[in-house]
Amino acid sequence: MTTDNSRAGILHRSVLLDQAVELLVLDPRGRYIDGTFGRGGHSRLILKHLEGEGCLLGIDKDPEAVRFGKALAAEDGRFVVYHGSFADMEDAASVQGWEEGSVAGILLDLGVSSPQLDDPARGFSFMSEGPLDMRMDPSRSPSAAEWLNTAAEQEIADVIWRFGEERFSRRIARAVVLAREEEPLTTTRQFAELVRQAVPKKEKHKHPATRSFQAVRIFINRELSDLEDGLEQAVRLLGPGGRLVVISFHSLEDRIVKRFMRDLSRGPQLPRGLPVRASDVEPPFRTIGKALKASEPEIKENVRARSAVMRVLERRADMSGDQSK
Missing domain, CATH: 1.10.150.170 (Putative methyltransferase TM0872, insert domain)
Structure with a gap:
C-alpha cells in the first residue's frame, strides 16, 4: 500500500502492511494503538478492519506525521492522534480513558520513515544536501x-x-x-x-x-531507549488475547525486541528440582509464529523492506493482570 506525502512529493510504502494488520486485528470491536503513525498506511488498513465500537489511537513524534493524523481523524471519528513518542504510550492511552489491560493490539513500525529519509530538509540522509538535523521532532x-x-x-x-x-x-x-x-x-x-x-x-x-x-x-532521537520503554508499556496495556506486533529494520532494534519477547514468553527460569508444576508458572505471554520478513515481490517494489523483521507477542487469553515483570 502506498500513501502520498503531497507536501514533499514523496511516496511512502508501509512495509509488511497486510501481514501486520492481519496478525494484529483479532477483535474488530477492540481498542488499538499504532505507535508509529507515519503517514497512516497501517492505521488506515486497521480502521478498515474495525467495526462497531472499534477505535484506534495513533502516536508519532513527527509534527508532520501528526498533521496527517489530524486529517485522518477528521475523516474517521474512530481515530485520534497523539503527538509524542510511543515511550509515552501509557500517557497517550490515559488521555483516552484507556486503562491497563484494555487494549486489543499495539503496532510498532520502527525506525525512520521514507518521507523523513527522502526529504532533504530533515537531514536524515547522506544522499542529498540538507541541514544536519536528524530530529524526528x-x-x-x-x-x-x-x-x-x-x-x-x-x-x-x-x-x-x-x-x-x-x-x-x-x-x-x-x-x-x-x-x-x-x-x-x-x-x-x-x-x-x-x-x-x-x-x-x-x-x-x-x-x-x-x-x-x-x-x-x-x-x-533516543530510539533504543524509547523502544525499551515502549515495549514495557505495551505489555501492561494489552488485555487478554491482545497482541503486540513489532517491525524492526536493523539488528540493534530486532535484538531488543527478540530478547524482550523471548523472556516474556518463556517465563521465570526456576532452579532444577524445585517442586513446582509447569502449570503453576505458565508464562502470561506467548510468541506467535516465527519472525517474518518481506517477500521478494515486496522487496522489489520497496527496497527498504529488505531489512524488515516482524515479530508478534500475545498475552494469553486465559490470563490477566500485570505479570510482565
Missing part, C-alpha cells in the same frame, strides 16, 4: 549538528560504535573534532564527506557514512 534539542559540534571526542566515538557498530568510530570522532575547529558541521554532505575520508576501508555496495548516520540518528 524538530522542536526538541539537540539537532545532530548541535551535538556533533559540542560533544566530547570520546562521546562521539562511543555513540558511533554503540549505535552504528562502526569499527572506525574513533577515527571518525577524531575527524569530527578536527573539522569543527576549522568550521562548524552544518550539512549532511559535509558530515558524509568527512566520514568517507576518515574510513580507510570501504564496504562493497555500502556508503561509508551509512553506519555513522544511523548511529547519530538513533542517539539524537
Whole structure:
C-alpha cells in the first residue's frame, strides 16, 4: 500500500502492511494503538478492519506525521492522534480513558520513515544536501549538528560504535573534532564527506557514512531507549488475547525486541528440582509464529523492506493482570 506525502512529493510504502494488520486485528470491536503513525498506511488498513465500537489511537513524534493524523481523524471519528513518542504510550492511552489491560493490539513500525529519509530538509540522509538535523521532532534539542559540534571526542566515538557498530568510530570522532575547529558541521554532505575520508576501508555496495548516520540518528532521537520503554508499556496495556506486533529494520532494534519477547514468553527460569508444576508458572505471554520478513515481490517494489523483521507477542487469553515483570 502506498500513501502520498503531497507536501514533499514523496511516496511512502508501509512495509509488511497486510501481514501486520492481519496478525494484529483479532477483535474488530477492540481498542488499538499504532505507535508509529507515519503517514497512516497501517492505521488506515486497521480502521478498515474495525467495526462497531472499534477505535484506534495513533502516536508519532513527527509534527508532520501528526498533521496527517489530524486529517485522518477528521475523516474517521474512530481515530485520534497523539503527538509524542510511543515511550509515552501509557500517557497517550490515559488521555483516552484507556486503562491497563484494555487494549486489543499495539503496532510498532520502527525506525525512520521514507518521507523523513527522502526529504532533504530533515537531514536524515547522506544522499542529498540538507541541514544536519536528524530530529524526528524538530522542536526538541539537540539537532545532530548541535551535538556533533559540542560533544566530547570520546562521546562521539562511543555513540558511533554503540549505535552504528562502526569499527572506525574513533577515527571518525577524531575527524569530527578536527573539522569543527576549522568550521562548524552544518550539512549532511559535509558530515558524509568527512566520514568517507576518515574510513580507510570501504564496504562493497555500502556508503561509508551509512553506519555513522544511523548511529547519530538513533542517539539524537533516543530510539533504543524509547523502544525499551515502549515495549514495557505495551505489555501492561494489552488485555487478554491482545497482541503486540513489532517491525524492526536493523539488528540493534530486532535484538531488543527478540530478547524482550523471548523472556516474556518463556517465563521465570526456576532452579532444577524445585517442586513446582509447569502449570503453576505458565508464562502470561506467548510468541506467535516465527519472525517474518518481506517477500521478494515486496522487496522489489520497496527496497527498504529488505531489512524488515516482524515479530508478534500475545498475552494469553486465559490470563490477566500485570505479570510482565
